[in-house]
Amino acid sequence: MKDMWTAIPARGRVILLVLLAALLVAPAALDRYFMSVLILIFYFAFVGQAWNIMMGYAGQLSLGHALYAGLGGYVAALLWFYFGIGPWIGVFAGVAVAAAFGAVIGWLGFRFGIEGVYFALLTIAFAEFTRIAFDNMSFTGGPGGLFLLYEEQRTHEWWNLRGGPLLFYYLGLALAAGGALLTAWLARSRLGYQWLAVREDQEAALSLGVGAFRAKMIAVLISASMTAIGGVFLAFYYNSLFPAQAFDIGRSIEIILAPVIGGLGTIFGPIVGAFILTPLGEALIALTAKFGVDLPGTKAVFYGLTLMIIITLRPDGVWPWLKRLLGLEPKS
Amino acid sequence: MSALLKVDGISKRFRGLLAVDRLSFEVPQGGIFAVIGPNGAGKTTLFNMIAGVFAPDGGAITFAGERIDGLKPDKICQRGIGRTYQIVRPFPALSVEDNVIVGALLHRHHVSDARAHAQDVLRRLDLYDKRAQRASSLTLPDRKRLEVARALATDPKLLLLDEVMAGLRPTEMDRIVSILQELNRETGLTILLIEHVMRAVMALAGQILVLHHGASIAQGSPQQVVRDPAVIHSYLGAEDVA
């Protein structure tokens, strides 16, 4: 743990501490709009980190991560809805179910050598399959959605994730920071090296005795579990779930944007990406409004354009470039 | 000396083409054993079978007294066989040191231990000063050495070297030869190498097997083999004996 900290150059440590401190005290100075944007940033940084573990470190392209978020959210929400079981317990069930799905997908994919785009399609297929299944199940509310009650007398039960923006702000911050810490720790572990080896060249990794199947399975399980936790967070933040949104491929795409734009296989990539993309969307809304452009779709066109420009100019993501710019490259 | 590796009548067929044909040989514990032969003789196929990339169609491979044919590459490495690839495959985006750490982690659970071991290996292979470079930025000779370092870091009992000398300048080659000799002498590492460069083979090998069309045409000490008429006819005659 300690060497994780000492590995960061001094200037980086200062910046990191200042940013963290700023985010910790920010709610005192921020209005609710910025809080709501930051909560989204934290969410996307966290689930982006989860995806980063699987893709950035272990090199497995999943385009169906909404599946895990949706399952986590649904399972915890259903336990709360039917049995009043709080999310702190429900999250374990949600994680277990999501991890089970991850295990099936991983087993099929890795056992049968499904790689690259094919593996991505496998993950999409599972997400879509589950979406349609949830659309056709009545106890989950079907396409009509699952709604969690907003009870005024319980709005301070933070232990049941019944609370206001402050609760979700700090929870989101904790998730994003915790996710980054976990990733940093894993990346420096034996497992982390095995993931990198598998990502770079699986055959060469095997010849060095790396159990690629096991390493990849663990990556999927960790990634699915983290994403499921993110899903629980979101379900209780919004108090409603709809299969068409929870499992939508659009959701899966949203999850992967931050880590790719920020920088895959880096710890700060997903965070930087989330801090770029979510505010970008908000800024584009504000800008189109400011310039009196009242044509729906304008914002999205510019958003798409930005994605294309960033991926063309900074294919490795913004963070590696930013790191050099800030002089944070570790000395060799 | 007992045999560390025993290859007993293995064959491999690709789409009807017999790549290796009932081949048998033994690599003694602590020896350096070379396999030579023209291109397409089945040398790399032989290596791939020993290393577990694919299973032989028939025959048996015994390592340290246990059957290993049909095991997967990672299991074989875990038993103590390290290998390099003819066309090098370093992990390009990783640093030289991290490349070697991956190997070192096979028998070490802590990255710090693995790093220490990796650095030892890198020192031995003259790569220590380049340990922070990305593997993709290395020159070919350095990459070849990195391959050896990575395989060595797994603490193998047997090291399979697939043409590590190809493309090296004579001085670089001599350096590798002496490194390998040192390893063999000091640690008792057994080496099985495929090599085209006869100069290196003659300097290193205690025993040579000549492979032609998937079958052994000669086997013995270097001096015996180079004088073998069949070998001269089918292989050495066609190329310069360096």
Next chain:
Amino acid sequence: MNLAIVLNVVIQGVLTGLMYGLMALGLSVIFGVVRVVNFAHGEFAVVAMYATYLLFVGLGLDPLISLLPIALAFFAIGYFLQITLVNRFVGRSEHEQFILLVGLAIIIVNGLLMIFGPDARPTNLPYSLDSFEIGPLFIDTARVYSAVAALLVSAALFAFFRYTTTGTAIRACADNLTGAGVVGLNVKRLYAVTFGIGLACVGAAGSLMVTIADASPSLAQSFTLLAFTIVIIGGLGSMTGALVGGVLIGVSEAMASFFFAPSMKSMFSFALLVAVLVLRPQGLMGRRA
């Protein structure tokens, strides 16, 4: 009676599947050669639907005719897109290609929304409500025409790859890229031609699609997903595979709607997809790598 209904359902599925197949063919050709996954595929199909709509409303052109100029225009777009933009991404990792084309897809869908608004634009063909009545069977006229057109376009494509020098060169590129470069083929140009052909396919398919659906921006994503499913099932890079996959999906969805709940029919496609990935990853008609 019941058998006749099942037969009717199967025939409709086959006809629809051929149109799907043509769309998927474009994706398959691009992936098979350029090794770029066109995640904006369905979006291009929808652009073609709008183009067909405009030609019909403006000039009274039947989609069966306008598919030719549209395919040509799409070829040009594809060619241009490949040399200017996509070519930089050839050989890069899939997620980078993915982001590039998803960005493009977002722009297309929302651009269409800005230009045409959200409401669907129908192309009311004189025969769009006709059907052939054969005994107890009712077969949609428009669907028959479109399926035949899809077959003709596919046949033309087969002929191109088989009998022309460019076609053969492209196949050489797909089989052995370094080899193709070594013998002096202009790979960059061939890639551009291939991307153009892929888009021409999806353009033609989009034109035909107006006979069964009305142009609207919201169709795009499901088209993309559909094309992917078909191509994987049929075999990425296999031309017959795309058509066979299209028909298979068309029929299986039709049968699933008929015998089970229509709302669950896509589940069968995805289940089929998973089964193919696991049991025959090269696809039904693909060659093992």
Next chain:
Amino acid sequence: MTRTTRRNFTAGLGAAGFVAGTAPFNIVRAQSAALKIAVVLPRSGYLAPAGQSCHRGALIAPKVLADYGHKVELVHIDCESNADVARTQTERAINDGAQVVVGAFDSASTLAMAQVCEQRKIPLIVNIGAAPQLTEQGYKFLVRNFPTGGMLVTNGLKLIKDELEVTKLDAKTAVFLHANDTFGTAQRGAMDKIFPTAGLPFKLLESIAYDPKAQDLSVEITKVRALNPDLLIVVTRAADAIKMVRDMVRQRFEPKGIISPGSPGLYDEEFYQALGPLSDYALYNLPWANPKSKMTQALEAAFKPAYPNFRFAVECFNVGFTFEALLVAAAAFKKAGTADGTELMKAVRETNIAEHVMIGPAIKFDDKGQNVGIPSAAVQNFHRTPTVTLPADVATAAPVLPIPGWQKRT
């Protein structure tokens, strides 16, 4: 909260985009000023067709409301059919001084906004949204001037009975065909519950759910045709309604009536455009603009010059309900005499507006914030125009059943 802190924060983040567009922070809470309302609608994304239609109602509302003595200032927000955007933009709108929020057609977005409004004590008036749960979740700052799915079906089935009586149609069997989406399943749920006790003279042979994203409905129609019901009861959206009719024509399936117990799809402009005469005689039982109300006429008068390419008769459902949501807010503002959220909400809950746009009694809300008094009208397409045929007091034509065959249309 001052502007300085905000600027500090953005500087700290280094995200310049944050600053853009955050309007000066000066809420004027004076009676003489206009009521500032944020209208959140899904104008892009998959709900864009409905969102943009509602938006047209919102755009013409200030002028009409002014004529009735209400001053409102609207902020238009596109929530992109995305609950994340709905939530952050609602926060922003309230920061920028919005005193009431209206929206959002989409249940997920509406619920995301409901929490914001609840926590910030800002009234949220739901213009459209049929999920019954919206008013069952315990939100104190939410009212809905729109029927729940259950109300729609109850009223819709009652009207089917009336229609059969008035036209003396002898229907013995029916099939229920519905889209498997949020709205469609809500309707299905209501149908399963209500139909058995609704006392209708026909038998429901089967209920069929279809994927609203489906590329075609030919198989579904084949299935229906095999059952050969007298009536086809449908819950659709626009695109699939068109496919449904086309496939019915192609397969020569001619039921005696095509009736929606309360859903969109059969009266969208694209439905008329795509089908021409074939769109006629489709019957749908929905809350509808009262053609005989003065306010409706005023709204229509404002709509026509503003949108020459759109027809009020077609859009009056979305436009009308969006307008009424704004009317509820404006009337409450007038009554409360303040824009203070809690006071305003009290006035909203006590709403009693006799003269309004949609057919039905005065707008009132029950304890949960639901207007339970919204009736449906039987509306039928004649000459590509929605025409109110029942109840008789507001009808401008009589219902026609059985419907003429496909080939007999002009």
